[in-house]
Amino acid sequence: MIGAGPVGLFAAYFAHLHGLNVAIFDALAEAGGQPAALYPSKIIQDIPVFNEIAAYDLTNRLINNLSDDCSLFLNHKVETITEKDSYYIIDDLLQSRGIIIATGAGAFKPKAFPLPVPETLQSKVNYFIKNPATFAGKNVAVLGGGDSALDLAIELSKVANVTLIHRRNEFRGLESNVEKVKTNPKIQLLTPYLPHSVSDKNGKFELSLKKVGTELIDQAEFDNLLVAYGFRANNRFVKKWGIQTSDGLIEVDRKMQTSKERIFAVGDCVTYAGRVPVIGIGFGEAQLAISNIMQSLFPEKKITIHSTSI
Ligand SMILES: Cc1cc2nc3c(=O)[nH]c(=O)nc-3n(C[C@H](O)[C@H](O)[C@H](O)COP(=O)(O)OP(=O)(O)OC[C@H]3O[C@@H](n4cnc5c(N)ncnc54)[C@H](O)[C@@H]3O)c2cc1C
Structure with a gap:
């Protein structure tokens, strides 16, 4: 075998x-x-x-x-x-x-996060959750819109504040999971957005996000990034x-x-x-x-x- x-x-x-x-x-x-x-x-x-x-x-x-x-x-x-x-x-x-x-x-x-990340933050770019407790009380950005991203967002929302960032308004996953992320008060949805650049703000991620189809750039702050762009x-x-x-x-x-x-x-x-x-x-x-x-x-x-x- x-x-x-x-x-x-x-x-x-x-x-x-x-x-x-x-x-x-x-x-x-x-x-x-x-x-x-x-x-x-x-x-x-x-x-x-x-x-x-x-x-x-x-x-x-x-x-x-x-x-x-x-x-x-x-x-x-x-x-x-x-x-x-x-x-x-x-x-x-x-x-x-x-x-x-x-x-x-x-x-x-895993498909790698496509933007340069300051060295000081690289250890906080995650691709898997081994132990959800390590994210307890943190602000975490989950990046992606497929099954893995939905699973990770739901899993993490039990211990952390989650923002799910996806380049489309629609998610690709089990209907029941799509429903769960849409109705879970611990999960904020940020769509249709794409990460634009990353900088270090006192040990946190300052993430610039570009609204897809527009020139609008928004900023958001996170403790960790969880990249779920697939494998x-x-x-x-x-x-x-x-x-x-x-x-x-x-x-x-x-x-x-x-x-x-x-x-x-x-x-x-x-x-x-x-x-x-x-x-x-x-x-x-x-x-x-x-x-x-x-x-x-x-x-x-x-x-x-x-x-x-x-
Ligand atoms: C986030 C996520 C959530 C999921 N949720 C579900 C779910 O809810 N329900 C569900 O049914 N499925 C789910 N899946 C899918 C499920 O995990 C896979 O379908 C399943 O793991 C496939 O099992 P497998 O044994 O074929 O392969 P894998 O689980 O991929 O295992 C393959 C093994 O082969 C080993 N291997 C590879 N190459 C070699 C080599 N040359 N020599 C020796 N060893 C090697 C690897 O190290 C690995 O351990 C999910 C997947 C992900 C990523």
Whole structure:
């Protein structure tokens, strides 16, 4: 399993349920992928069965579900996959009969704040919230208008005063979240505005904001900037493995198999018509991939489908 995000972790659990030996690699020091690294304290509302579950809780459950004999290689970015006879060799370290790629958005690379920031303030330009308490009582500008910006604004509004600055009047996100930011008294909306310049005013950000479509410049003061302009997907490295990609994502067939025999891919790293990047979809893809990997590894066997009979 390459990638220990939620989808890779669930796929590892499901593979073990089918009796497969599993090793998981992740480039980061901690397992859990985006929910663990980017939004651990967010309450997720669209995981099947749980009406509400904190991202860190979901991560812990997925990790605790791994079997004791599952090998977890953290701090290990997989670089090479070589084919030898009926095996694949991963980084000259491990030999495997099948591979599942679950590398999500690849290495997390948030889109950077595009303006020069005085050195004195650079440590206060944030891209993630690890612990909302560090923003308690602060005036924070959240920049962006998509799902991440809305999530971060809602999350932070529990402890801080938030100004959500977006270049359009409309937001791109879950309707319920759009409604929440519009009605939350702790969130001030500043639209359609774009940051124009930044200066240091006694250790705070003095942000000039240009009203889009006009020459009007306004000023506002903040303790922190939280930049939510999205992330760049980078799964370019899989091309080196001879796997077909499209726009940086991995092409799969209906069995979740890539262009290479016995290399499957699941979760946010894959593309097909109509896919949406949510965890629940990835969980379903993991079940498809494991069932089909079983079929290709053991063609003589009748594959058991239901967990109660595996
Ligand atoms: C702010 C925000 C809020 C979100 N809210 C929700 C929500 O409410 N509900 C929902 O369903 N989804 C939500 N999502 C989306 C959800 O987080 C993703 O769909 C999900 O994390 C995808 O899981 P994944 O396992 O495919 O990939 P990821 O979570 O991206 O994990 C991939 C893992 O692969 C590792 N990796 C990458 N390349 C390599 C390599 N070469 N070698 C080894 N390891 C590698 C990475 O380090 C990472 O740990 C949200 C996303 C964001 C950013």
